[in-house]
Amino acid sequence: MSTLQTLDRGLRALDVISQSPGGISIADLAGELQIHRAICYRIVSTLEAHLLVSRMDDGRIRLAAGVAVLASRFEPQFTRDARPILHRLANETHATAFVSAAEGQEAVVVMVSEPDDVVLTVSYRVGSRHPLDVGAAGIAILAGRPEQPGESEAVRQARRDGYSLTRGELERGAVGVSTALKLPPGLSPAIERSVGVVAIDGLDTELAAVAIMRTARQLENLLGA
Structure with missing residues (x-):
């Protein structure tokens, strides 16, 4: 069965972020997902728009109340x-x-x-x-x-x-x-x-x-x- 690559990456991003209660940087998240940082930014922005993640003052990403x-x-x-x-x-x-x-x-x-x-x-x-x-x-x-x-x-x-x-x-x-x-x-x-x-x-x-x-x-x- 085929999968949607972008959706798959978004779900994997949520999983990685959920294991980092102190937050994770875009660079580290991109590394975990093995994708370009620009793509990672777009994934995070989409998740952020749905209140599933939020950015801390230092730029790290963590789960948000939508979860x-x-x-x-x-x-x-x-x-x-x-x-x-x-x-x-x-x-x-x-x-x-x-x-x-x-x-x-x-x-x-x-x-x-x-x-x-x-x-x-x-x-x-x-x-x-x-x-x-x-x-x-x-x-x-x-x-x-x-x-x-x-x-x-x-x-x-x-x-x-x-x-x-x-x-x-x-x-x-x-x-x-x-x-x-x-x-x-x-x-x-x-x-x-x-x-x-x-x-x-x-x-x-x-x-x-x-x-x-x-x-x-x-x-x-x-x-x-």
């Missing part, structure tokens, strides 16, 4: 099992619960659950995005990475505490608490994720911190299953 969206559709069991866990988090903290994924220099919301007993909640929807260095979700993702020179104190504090806490950064009066998801040893985290909650004032941040870290372990078990 997580496809994975959630392909793995209905994870989505099915994760939703009630997220909903329990929302009800326990009386706040909007969400899972975010890193896409380039932004955090993108990929799952949301609202509490049953709260009328006024922070409006979060799947696809909402904000810079990684602003807001609890993005800071948690940054804190989940190895220490880097020039990091903000918020990232360093989140790494020390195991969770990030922000107030009024994305919406006036909003309080957010998030922690990074980590896969079990031996599994490479192709997509960086965080789980958190956000509420308008009145959030019990100590309870929320304990709840999100417990929820993170439950979601990690699903991802590593």
Whole structure:
């Protein structure tokens, strides 16, 4: 059976990129695929247009949140099992619960659950995005990475505490608490994720911190299953 060469190269590119959680350069990717760099640029641009990969500030390529969206559709069991866990988090903290994924220099919301007993909640929807260095979700993702020179104190504090806490950064009066998801040893985290909650004032941040870290372990078990 014949295959489409360009499609085959694009799929192989995704496979190579997925094995490089820290990102991979165009030159190295072209070398892995054994193709000219110009062709590699076109493949990456096409994948980028479909939100499957993104470019980091230094030009390296990594998987983007579009892959997580496809994975959630392909793995209905994870989505099915994760939703009630997220909903329990929302009800326990009386706040909007969400899972975010890193896409380039932004955090993108990929799952949301609202509490049953709260009328006024922070409006979060799947696809909402904000810079990684602003807001609890993005800071948690940054804190989940190895220490880097020039990091903000918020990232360093989140790494020390195991969770990030922000107030009024994305919406006036909003309080957010998030922690990074980590896969079990031996599994490479192709997509960086965080789980958190956000509420308008009145959030019990100590309870929320304990709840999100417990929820993170439950979601990690699903991802590593």
